[in-house]
Amino acid sequence: MSTVIRKTCIVCPLGCHLEAELADDGQILLVRGNTCRRGESYMRDELTDPRRTLTTTVRLVGAENDAYLPVKTDGTIPKGRLFEAMKVLSGITVTAPVVRGDVICEDFLGEGVNLVAGKTVEASSCG
Amino acid sequence: MDFKKIIIVGGGPAGLAAAIEANRCGIAPKDILILERDRELGGILNQCIHAGFGLHMFGEELTGPEYAGRFIDEVRARGIGYLCDAMVLSISAEREVAFVSPTEGFCRVKAGAIVLAMGCRERTRGALNIAGSRPAGIYSAGTAQRYVNINGYLPGKRVVILGSGDIGLIMARRMTLEGAKVLRVCELMPYSGGLPRNIAQCLDDFDIPLYLSHTVTGIHGKERLEGVTVAKVDDDRRPIPGTEEYIECDTLLLSVGLLPENELTKEAGIVLDRITGGAQVDQSMQTSMPGVFACGNVLHVHDLVDFVTKEAYRAGASAARFTAEGAAPAGKMLPTAGKSGVRYVMPQKLDANGTLDTDTALFFRVDNIYRDKYVVLSVDGVEVIRTKKRFLEPGQMETVKLNDTAIAAIRAGSAVTVSLE
Numbered sequence: 386m387s388t389v390i391r392k393t394c395i396v397c398p399l400g401c402h403l404e405a406e407l408a409d410d411g412q413i414l415l416v417r418g419n420t421c422r423r424g425e426s427y428m429r430d431e432l433t434d435p436r437r438t439l440t441t442t443v444r445l446v447g448a449e450n451d452a453y454l455p456v457k458t459d460g461t462i463p464k465g466r467l468f469e470a471m472k473v474l475s476g477i478t479v480t481a482p483v484v485r486g487d488v489i490c491e492d493f494l495g496e497g498v499n500l501v502a503g504k505t506v507e508a509s510s511c512g
Numbered sequence: 513m514d515f516k517k518i519i520i521v522g523g524g525p526a527g528l529a530a531a532i533e534a535n536r537c538g539i540a541p542k543d544i545l546i547l548e549r550d551r552e553l554g555g556i557l558n559q560c561i562h563a564g565f566g567l568h569m570f571g572e573e574l575t576g577p578e579y580a581g582r583f584i585d586e587v588r589a590r591g592i593g594y595l596c597d598a599m600v601l602s603i604s605a606e607r608e609v610a611f612v613s614p615t616e617g618f619c620r621v622k623a624g625a626i627v628l629a630m631g632c633r634e635r636t637r638g639a640l641n642i643a644g645s646r647p648a649g650i651y652s653a654g655t656a657q658r659y660v661n662i663n664g665y666l667p668g669k670r671v672v673i674l675g676s677g678d679i680g681l682i683m684a685r686r687m688t689l690e691g692a693k694v695l696r697v698c699e700l701m702p703y704s705g706g707l708p709r710n711i712a713q714c715l716d717d718f719d720i721p722l723y724l725s726h727t728v729t730g731i732h733g734k735e736r737l738e739g740v741t742v743a744k745v746d747d748d749r750r751p752i753p754g755t756e757e758y759i760e761c762d763t764l765l766l767s768v769g770l771l772p773e774n775e776l777t778k779e780a781g782i783v784l785d786r787i788t789g790g791a792q793v794d795q796s797m798q799t800s801m802p803g804v805f806a807c808g809n810v811l812h813v814h815d816l817v818d819f820v821t822k823e824a825y826r827a828g829a830s831a832a833r834f835t836a837e838g839a840a841p842a843g844k845m846l847p848t849a850g851k852s853g854v855r856y857v858m859p860q861k862l863d864a865n866g867t868l869d870t871d872t873a874l875f876f877r878v879d880n881i882y883r884d885k886y887v888v889l890s891v892d893g894v895e896v897i898r899t900k901k902r903f904l905e906p907g908q909m910e911t912v913k914l915n916d917t918a919i920a921a922i923r924a925g926s927a928v929t930v931s932l933e
Binding site for chain 2: 394397398
C-alpha cells in the first residue's frame, strides 16, 4: 500500500500540482506532476524538511523618510522556525545608510542563512 | 514655457522602464522628466516586500523593493531627470503638462511626447455595496500593506479577508507573521483569483481557510468593526438565505480588484476601453491622442511586473521615435476584438502601416475557466493563427504572438478577432 500526497509547487508562478507516492515506511517512491527539476526537489524537501524564504521589515533609524527597512533571508529557513525568526528580528534596529544586499544579521538562526537589506536608503541629511 | 522631449507621468515600474528605454533610444537624459507623486520612485513595489518579482526579466525572484531598486539605480546612473512629490494636474492635446510640487510650485511644461504610467488603484467598499454600519477597521488590502510594511502599524488582530486576489493572500500571510489572527478568506467566485502558489504558501502554510462562493453580507460595529456576516452564494452570486454566519473580528481587508487610474487620461479626452478601464492603444502603445503613450497597470491590470516592464520599454521606444519623426501620417487602423470567451484584447487597434513584426503580440483575458481550448486569431473572419491551450483562467493574462502569415493578412485586412474554440 502506498499513499499519495498532493501539494502545489511554490517554486515559480506556474504552480504545478505535485503528487508524491509514499511507501508505508514514509519513503518517497515517486514524485510526479512537476514540469521542472526544481519542482521535484521542492516536493522532496516539503515532505522531509519544508523550508521558506522569509521577507519582512526591521526598524530603521537615521533615514530621511523610511522608518522600516524591507529585508529577506538570503536562503531558506525551516518553515517551523518562521515565527521564531520574526521574534528575533523584532528586536533589531538598523541605522541608515544601508545598501541593497548589505548583510543586516549574519547567520541569525544558526541555519547558515543571513538577513539582507532589500532597499538602498540614504542617511538623513539633517543628521 | 519649459520644454522636455519626454514627460513620463508616474515613477513606478512602468515609468522607470519607459524612461530607461527612451534614453537607450537616443533621448538625452536631461530631456526626459519623470513626475512621481510619492516621495520616492518605485511605485507600489516599495510596499510589496514579498519575493516573486523578476523571474522573466532577471531569472531570479526578487522582492518588490529589490526589483524597483534595480531600475531606480539605472535611472540615476543614466542621469535621467525625475521629480518626486510632483502631482500632475492635467495634460492637454498640445502636450502641455501642468503639475504642482512643494519645491517647484505650479508648473507648466510642454512635452514632445508623454508616457502615461500612473498605475492602478484598488476597488473599495463603496464599489461593493456591502450593507451595514461604517466603523473603523475596514481597509483595502493594499492600504493595510502600506500600513504594515512602510509605516510599521498592524491595522488589527482578528482579520477576515474578502477576495482572494494575490494582494489579499499576501496580506493574509504578512499579518499572520506579524501576530494577527487571520480567520478566513472569502471569495465570491467558485475559484480563486490569486496564483495557486500563493494559496499554498500564504494560506495553507498557516492553516488559513479559503471559503469559495462566499461573501460578506453585513458589517457590524459602531466605532470599530466588531464582526461581519458571511454567507454562501448561489451560481448567480446571490447570498443563499439561511447560510449566514456571524464572525467576530476587528478588521476586514478587501482584495476585490484593481482599477487603472485614468482621471488625467479621461480629462484629456483620450478614448478609453470600457472593459480594461485603460486607454485604447495601437501596437506602439500610442493612445487616441498623437504623441501620448500608455503602459503598465494604467493601461490594463497585469499579473506580473515583468510584463509591465516589457510593455513600458515599447512605450518608451515609441515615445522616443515620435519626438524624432513626429506624428506618422494617419494610416489604416484595424480594430481588434475578443469573441466567444475572450473578454478584451490589447492593443485595441493595429496600425497597418506601423511596425508589425514577430515581436508584436496581442494580450487578452478570458471570461471564465477553460480547459483544452484553441486560441484562434482571425483577420476578417479568416483564421491565421491557432494555438492549443490546456488551461485558461481569468486571472492569467494570455498572449498571441503574430507570425508572418498573420502580419501579411493584417496589412491587407480590416479587422482582427481573438476567440476560443
